[in-house]
Amino acid sequence: MKPVCSVAKDEDISKAVFQALSKIDLPDLTGKNILLKPNVGRKAKKNTAINTSPDVVKAVFDYLRLNYRADYFIGDSPITGVVSREAFIESGYSPLMNRKDLLYLDFDKRKPLTLKITDGRILHEIKVTGYFKDFDYIISIPVLKMHMHTGATLSLKNMKGMIYKKEKVKLHQLHCSDAVKKSFKELDIAIADLSDVLAPDLAIIDAYYAMEGMGPSAGDRVKMNTIISSTDYHAADVVALALAGMKIEQVPHLQLLSERRKGIRSIDDIETIPGNITPLVTRLKPPPKEIKINNCKVNLIDFGSCSACLYSIFQFLTNNDKVIENYFQEYGHMNIAVGKGIPDPSAETFLVGNCTIHKKHQGIFIKGCPPTQSSILEAIGTNEGSQS
Numbered sequence: 001m002k003p004v005c006s007v008a009k010d011e012d013i014s015k016a017v018f019q020a021l022s023k024i025d026l027p028d029l030t031g032k033n034i035l036l037k038p039n040v041g042r043k044a045k046k047n048t049a050i051n052t053s054p055d056v057v058k059a060v061f062d063y064l065r066l067n068y069r070a071d072y073f074i075g076d077s078p079i080t081g082v083v084s085r086e087a088f089i090e091s092g093y094s095p096l097m098n099r100k101d102l103l104y105l106d107f108d109k110r111k112p113l114t115l116k117i118t119d120g121r122i123l124h125e126i127k128v129t130g131y132f133k134d135f136d137y138i139i140s141i142p143v144l145k146m147h148m149h150t151g152a153t154l155s156l157k158n159m160k161g162m163i164y165k166k167e168k169v170k171l172h173q174l175h176c177s178d179a180v181k182k183s184f185k186e187l188d189i190a191i192a193d194l195s196d197v198l199a200p201d202l203a204i205i206d207a208y209y210a211m212e213g214m215g216p217s218a219g220d221r222v223k224m225n226t227i228i229s230s231t232d233y234h235a236a237d238v239v240a241l242a243l244a245g246m247k248i249e250q251v252p253h254l255q256l257l258s259e260r261r262k263g264i265r266s267i268d269d270i271e272t273i274p275g276n277i278t279p280l281v282t283r284l285k286p287p288p289k290e291i292k293i294n295n296c297k298v299n300l301i302d303f304g305s306c307s308a309c310l311y312s313i314f315q316f317l318t319n320n321d322k323v324i325e326n327y328f329q330e331y332g333h334m335n336i337a338v339g340k341g342i343p344d345p346s347a348e349t350f351l352v353g354n355c356t357i358h359k360k361h362q363g364i365f366i367k368g369c370p371p372t373q374s375s376i377l378e379a380i381g382t383n384e385g386s387q388s
């Protein structure tokens, strides 16, 4: 039997959530401890498609509590350098956090526990939030967005927010032989490995506002007014991709899952509701192969960085186009290196983050884990015009 995935589109996103959820068979969740796991990984304004919309999460909560008397929790662990509570508040979650019938948890506040991944290809154990075992039913509620590292980020990748604090960085710094890699990146293999221990029970994908292009934080927002839901997270992720006009091959960790599970290889292996989703497709621009700010091509040398440094870099790049243009007029190019595994840089390369400290005498080092966007601006602004 094919997995079922429902799709609903409505200008009123609350109606879309109710419609999508009413079309799938949920188990009886009465008396369960249910976790709502949105993507609230960054301090970002509400409905900017960087984090999951609180409007979507509220509608999910409303639907569930109408149907099941249960204990409800909400939480996430953000990228390095971000405080969870601050990210939730900035993103418009205060009304939900203040409710008596929904308990907000800062996942980083309890000592972690270690999960063994017995069949992992590259990842054999992972530290997750100490709250993990408290939940009977986990609902992954990601926002649909493109991702420069992984193609797109959806309901499986959203489960990275269950990983304890800086343990997330580990996924970006793994190495394995070519035989294990088989043309996939270590990060993609690691995310696929995570599915053994962190698979959500239900996926509800927020495509109210999606992000195209330079995701996960510097892309463009696109209003889709769409919700995708399935008790098979892999099906939900593949359908979300199809709605964005993309294929499974563009998101390698989903392709790896297809090979391992020998199940879903394309949208044809899923029973969608409605049967024909073509009228609901909004083509999104995939992540670009190169980074251009006002025709200035930034050379990003990225070997094993995590999302936190990339977030600071993209915030800097998108908010300071004048500084970048001036720098290009002076030097004709800009090199930014990030991540532990970078090769020997040229002297004018900006080395972003403490992971690059071992090369600090070979380039222009910007400290921090991650550095703030203002410290990147300070370093690049200071060097602008210094070689006249």
Ligand code: SF4
Binding pocket: 080, 169, 304, 305, 306, 307, 308, 309, 338, 339, 340, 352, 353, 354, 355, 356, 368, 369, 370, 371
């Ligand atoms: S220095 Fe940057 S890439 Fe390295 S762990 Fe810190 S945030 Fe991640």
